[in-house]
Amino acid sequence: MIEFQYFEGCPNAKETLNNLILLVEEGFLKKDEVKITKIESPEDAQKLNFQGSPSILxxxxxxxxxxxxxxxxxxxRTYFINGKLTGVLPKEFIKERIEKLKNVRK
Incomplete structure (x- = not known):
């Protein structure tokens, strides 16, 4: 299960979600294995151990x-990827990490 977590107002959430959706459209992920969770409050964040917007689990x-x-x-949330600070998870990074985690779980 892939879970995309975000809260309203974070400028990088939409672009990261679009990158995740592209992986569905390309057939790398199935639509039914992606769950989108909107974090409504700090209490929700605490309950889910939210890491910041956007996050992918x-x-x-x-x-x-x-x-x-x-x-x-x-x-x-911000990320340090390929030597640069960004708030957006690139599509290829998402794909590489999911592949890595799938292989660890086998």
């Missing part, structure tokens, strides 16, 4: 940290 594992979240934050 694969079977409960954060695809960026490759760890199960154990704490939470209610902020827009």
């Amino acid at each position: 694969y079977n409960g594992i954060d695809i960026y940290t490759l760890e199960k979240p154990s704490n939470y934050t209610y902020n827009c």
Whole structure:
């Protein structure tokens, strides 16, 4: 299960979600294995160990940290990818991390 987590108002959530949807359209992911979760409050963030908007989890594992979240934050999230700071998870990064996590689980 892929879970996309976000909150309204984070400018990078839409672009990251679009990158995830492209992977569905390309056949890498099935539509029914993607769940979109809108975080409504800091209380929701705490309950779900939300890592910031946007976040993508694969079977409960954060695809960026490759760890199960154990704490939470209610902020827009940034990532350090390919030597650059960004708030958007690129499509290829998402695909690589999901492949890596799928292989670990086998």
